[in-house]
Amino acid sequence: MTESVIIVGGGPVGATLALTLQHKGIAATMLEARAKGAAYQDQRALALSYGSRAILEELGVWAKLDAQATAINTIHISQRGSFGRSLLKAQDHDLPALGYVLSYGALTKALDDALANFKAVNVIYKAEATHIEPSAEVATVMFNHDSILQRLSSSLLVLADGGRSLGDIPGILRDTKMYGHDALVTKVKCELPHGNIAYERFTPMGPVALLPNGEEFSLVWTGKQAEVAEVMALDDAEFLSQLHQHFGDRVGRFLGVGKRLTFPLKLSYLNPVTAPHLVVIGNAAQTMHPVAGQGFNVGLRDAYELAQQIASIMPEAWGQDAMMRAYQQGRKTDTKRGLMFTDFLVNLFSNDIVGVSGLRGMSLGMLDLLKPVKSRLVRKMSFGSRG
């Protein structure tokens, strides 16, 4: 029997892994709990780095997404109550764009469509994994499909379920730090055109970001849970007025707001996985505060790098210690830097301690003067540890 990789979770990260394997002619089975198309209306705005675009281009899906993606040509970073500000511009770093904003639904659909064109990957929708059991020879997943409990085993099982569904699996230990903050996400209409500028503003309440998305902006407004709950409870007119007060005048008045959603912010990562034949990728492996737009991009690189590794060895070596160690070693630096960079920004910019505010304003002003520092920051945000 030909060996087939099992992927649990067909979100953007799992589907990217499946598609990369497909391009390499490697057989895989992907189990996705949702029905096909259930996520296509998901308006969640993902911030894609330039490096993530390159991966999607190589997989042939970017051509379908290009028209739906909004380029970020400039990132404007500022701090409430301070004159310090910094501008990162794509043209200063010889990049066509610093990144792109794309809806979760559009990306999921493009990946699903591409997967449907080939036969190497078998996608089973409405297949919910209920239990994963690693053992010395294989890893086994139990899943419900058509109300029947089924099982599949492989010498390589990849968990890409976003980290929300499966609890304790022997050999997987997770460290989680809850920030006690929530993110409120929605779309807003503004008086002034966005001009492909993304705004990141640090306030004592927490960072607030406006990402150009189509003709509008996607808003990420973070703060302590109680504070965000208060903002969430406002009617639209009051919400828009408070946002104006919070964000300032850079995009004029706020004219309209879409459906608002909140989610808790946390930093979560895995200790080195010791479960045999099991690899964890994407949000299931690490979850970051959205302040630096790193999380999703690190996850996409997990998928891409894992596929390269699988393709570089014989199926007999899949899931063996040497492969597991090589994968974890290869991803360590990128993941760690993403987590540290994000946590550093949250800690530096999300508090009111006297004196820290002046330091922040100063560092933003200095960042604007120091071209090499800015270049490193842009390369890091664009390409991860390869930058």
Ligand SMILES: Cc1cc2nc3c(=O)[nH]c(=O)nc-3n(C[C@H](O)[C@H](O)[C@H](O)COP(=O)(O)OP(=O)(O)OC[C@H]3O[C@@H](n4cnc5c(N)ncnc54)[C@H](O)[C@@H]3O)c2cc1C
């Ligand atoms: C509410 C919310 C809002 C967010 N907003 C933003 C944002 O504005 N900007 C941003 O950059 N990032 C945002 N993020 C983070 C971003 O969504 C993730 O970085 C990205 O989705 C990670 O992709 P993934 O494929 O690893 O996980 P997911 O996108 O979570 O995909 C996991 C997939 O696995 C499937 N699955 C789960 N359990 C099982 C199971 N037991 N069996 C089979 N399949 C299963 C799910 O149905 C899903 O399709 C947000 C996250 C959340 C939760």
